[in-house]
Amino acid sequence: MPEKTPLKTYATYKPEWAPQDGGGMAFASQVMTGVDNPDSPKGDQNKVAPAVKFSPDDYVDGILAGNRMILARAITMVESNAPKHFALSQELVQRLLPYSGNSVRVGITGVPGAGKSTFIEALGCNLCRQGKKVAVLAVDPSSSLSKGSILGDKTRMENLAKEANAFIRPSPSGGTLGGVTRKSRETILLCEAAGYDTILLETVGVGQSETAVRSMVDFFLVLVITGAGDDLQGIKKGIIELADAILVNKADGDNQQKAMITRADYNQILHYLRPATEGWITKAYSCSSLTGEGIEEIWQVILLFIDEMQKNGQLQVKRQQQTLAWVIQMAEEHIRNTISQNPRVKAQMTQLEQQLLAGNSSATLAAQSLIAVIEEELKK
Ligand SMILES: Nc1nc2c(ncn2[C@@H]2O[C@H](COP(=O)(O)OP(=O)(O)OP(=O)(O)O)[C@@H](O)[C@H]2O)c(=O)[nH]1
Ligand SMILES: [Mg+2]
Numbered sequence: 001m002p003e004k005t006p007l008k009t010y011a012t013y014k015p016e017w018a019p020q021d022g023g024g025m026a027f028a029s030q031v032m033t034g035v036d037n038p039d040s041p042k043g044d045q046n047k048v049a050p051a052v053k054f055s056p057d058d059y060v061d062g063i064l065a066g067n068r069m070i071l072a073r074a075i076t077m078v079e080s081n082a083p084k085h086f087a088l089s090q091e092l093v094q095r096l097l098p099y100s101g102n103s104v105r106v107g108i109t110g111v112p113g114a115g116k117s118t119f120i121e122a123l124g125c126n127l128c129r130q131g132k133k134v135a136v137l138a139v140d141p142s143s144s145l146s147k148g149s150i151l152g153d154k155t156r157m158e159n160l161a162k163e164a165n166a167f168i169r170p171s172p173s174g175g176t177l178g179g180v181t182r183k184s185r186e187t188i189l190l191c192e193a194a195g196y197d198t199i200l201l202e203t204v205g206v207g208q209s210e211t212a213v214r215s216m217v218d219f220f221l222v223l224v225i226t227g228a229g230d231d232l233q234g235i236k237k238g239i240i241e242l243a244d245a246i247l248v249n250k251a252d253g254d255n256q257q258k259a260m261i262t263r264a265d266y267n268q269i270l271h272y273l274r275p276a277t278e279g280w281i282t283k284a285y286s287c288s289s290l291t292g293e294g295i296e297e298i299w300q301v302i303l304l305f306i307d308e309m310q311k312n313g314q315l316q317v318k319r320q321q322q323t324l325a326w327v328i329q330m331a332e333e334h335i336r337n338t339i340s341q342n343p344r345v346k347a348q349m350t351q352l353e354q355q356l357l358a359g360n361s362s363a364t365l366a367a368q369s370l371i372a373v374i375e376e377e378l379k380k
Contacts (some may be wrong), residue, residue: 002184023065054073062074066133080093088102089186094187096189102192103197103199104219105201106218107203107217107219108207112204118289124163128163132165134196134198136166138170138203178330178333193289215322218306219302220248222242223248225248238379245283246284247283247284247298248263249289251286279309285297292362352370
């Protein structure tokens with residue numbers, strides 16, 4: 001048997017991958033004394049490293065100082081479904097609220113493959129080079145079903161991830177659309193408190209996630225591509241109506257000409273639709289996230305929008321309305337959950353279901369008897 005190298009426990013020990021001339025403590029590692037794992041049947045033979053615990057003050061100070069590691073840990077807390085994390089995350093959100101709000105919040109949607117992630121990477125890198133601090137968040141409630149973040153896995157935004165001024169966070173998993181919405185909103189606040197002045201939210205072009213993202217951003221951008229013959233390429237009219245700008249992506253190479261035609265088509269459609277934001281005319285633009293052409297132009301459109309909305313007071317009104325709608329939504333969700341989990345209401349539901357199936361009750365009478373039980377329970 002080869003002789004065992006003695007375990008080095010002193011603080012200046014350098015791992016073998018450290019460069020020869022790597023400066024002093026920068027590459028030193030420290031072996032810490034473990035603590036007993038109470039769950040281990042072997043007692044103290046199974047030591048586990050003590051987790052570094054941060055106090056609420058540590059979190060607040062760390063986030064305000066722009067510490068990305070502490071920000072990431074705070075977001076994990078916000079995303080956790082555990083009650084003890086909920087209490088701490090709420091304290092953090094409350095304390096950091098006064099430092100939030102100083103950002104441009106942009107939502108980006110589009111059919112899968114439209115190039116949302118590539119666009120965000122191109123725009124994000126551009127902004128970082130201009131000295132902006134960019135946070136990229138993904139909102140994908142469907143990922144909770146597949147137990148993984150669809151948006152996070154496919155495109156890793158490798159160039160943007162290398163930027164010191166960028167912070168990328170995949171979609172929180174688990175829970176309802178309401179749950180994901182709360183987590184994303186609170187994550188936005190934390191990022192703003194950490195000094196991020198541009199928040200880019202990517203969402204998938206399916207389901208209700210667009211409406212959810214629309215309700216938490218200032219500017220909503222819909223990415224489209226030139227279709228194979230079909231004019232609206234599966235993008236529902238409802239989504240176009242939410243847009244503050246339509247952006248025809250992949251306007252490069254052989255596709256450039258077609259992209260211009262698609263852009264003109266959208267401008268024609270938009271002409272007949274009510275704009276998503278009062279006082280702003282939604283138009284179609286084009287860009288290539290690969291070559292970077294048109295990226296700065298769309299950013300200038302977003303800045304113009306923010307500038308105009310700030311001047312006419314709409315931005316503040318919009319954010320206030322969004323917060324109010326959020327409060328109502330959370331309260332409604334709580335009421336709905338409380339009612340549907342109530343044992344008497346549940347029992348009554350089962351009974352009514354049977355009566356309805358057997359044709360022994362009308363829908364109105366069934367609803368009335370259910371409401372009567374709910375009202376009795378609410379009085380308790
Ligand atoms: N030619 C060209 N290709 C692009 C452009 N933007 C994105 N792509 C390509 O389109 C494909 C899909 O891009 P993504 O950025 O992953 O698209 P996405 O909308 O984020 O897709 P999902 O996250 O799956 O919804 C990739 O192969 C990109 O390289 C562009 O401007 N021009
Ligand atoms: Mg993507």
